[in-house]
Amino acid sequence: xKQYKTILFSLGVIGIFLAxxxxxxxxxxxxxxxxxxxxxxxxxxxxxxDFGTVSMAAGNVSHRFVxxxxxxxxxxxxxxxxxxMCTTAxxxxxxxxxxxFGMPGHSALPDISQVIAPGQQAFLxxxxxxxxxxxxxxxxxxxxxxxxxDQGRVLQVGFQAVVTP
Numbered sequence: 001x002k003q004y005k006t007i008l009f010s011l012g013v014i015g016i017f018l019a020x021x022x023x024x025x026x027x028x029x030x031x032x033x034x035x036x037x038x039x040x041x042x043x044x045x046x047x048x049x050d051f052g053t054v055s056m057a058a059g060n061v062s063h064r065f066v067x068x069x070x071x072x073x074x075x076x077x078x079x080x081x082x083x084x085m086c087t088t089a090x091x092x093x094x095x096x097x098x099x100x101f102g103m104p105g106h107s108a109l110p111d112i113s114q115v116i117a118p119g120q121q122a123f124l125x126x127x128x129x130x131x132x133x134x135x136x137x138x139x140x141x142x143x144x145x146x147x148x149x150d151q152g153r154v155l156q157v158g159f160q161a162v163v164t165p
Contacts, residue, residue, distance in 0.1 A: 012159075019089030026075075038052025040153035042116070045122075051161035056131040065124040065157045069081065069116040077114040080124075081143040083158075091147075095121040100117040100127070130163045138163050 045066040054061050069075050080101040081131055090099030096111045100103050116122050126145055130137070144158040 008048075016073060032070045037118040040149065040155045041069055041073070041075055042077075042147060042149065042153070042155040043068050043070045044155060044157045047157060047159075049126075049159040051159060052129065053162045053164055054128075055164050057144065057165065059131075060127050060129050061161070062125060062127045065145075066121055067116070067155065067157075068121045069118050069123050072118050074118065075116045075121075077116065078111050078149055078150045079109060079146075080112070081109055081146050081148075082126075083146075084132075086129045086137075087143045088127045088143065089145045090127075091122060092125060094120075105106060124157065126157075126159065128150045128159065128161065130161065135165065 045068070047106040049063045049065070051061050051063070072163060076095075077091060077098075080091060080099060082089055082101065082103050085106040087102045088100035088102050090097055090101070091112070093114045093116060096114065098114055101109055114122070124145060124147065128143065140160065140162050144156050147155045147157075
């Protein structure tokens with residue numbers, strides 16, 4: 001009977017671990033999530049970017065997301081944040097750069113006031129440091145960057161990579 005309980009306990013622990021692993025490796029699901037129910041007029045030409053395999057030894061990698069105001073009214077970007085301390089994001093709007101911004105609680109996230117006119121494009125420059133988590137940070141990762149406007153609407157983009165030593 002004791003052996004049966006040990007097996008059940010072990011299977012339960014393995015099941016919980018697998019469930020955590022599955023949820024932790026998922027990337028952003030919706031590029032236009034929202035706090036108040038209205039869709040964000042900000043859109044991105046790609047929801048996610050795959051860096052492929054990146055080496056900790058090779059240093060930081062970066063990607064530029066193109067963000068567009070697809071709405072009929074100007075949008076004021078108020079906050080940008082990342083899902084992990086290993087990632088920073090900078091907004092380039094008509095040559096005016098704001099940032100870099102990081103993860104809440106790990107760096108200051110000041111409010112910004114960048115207006116993106118209807119039809120205008122801006123750029124979100126994202127930098128990932130594959131060595132930020134040290135030797136234990138190898139394997140598949142996915143991270144997200146969130147852009148929030150003055151009405152609480154958000155645009156989320158993300159990236160993934162396989163980190164090697």
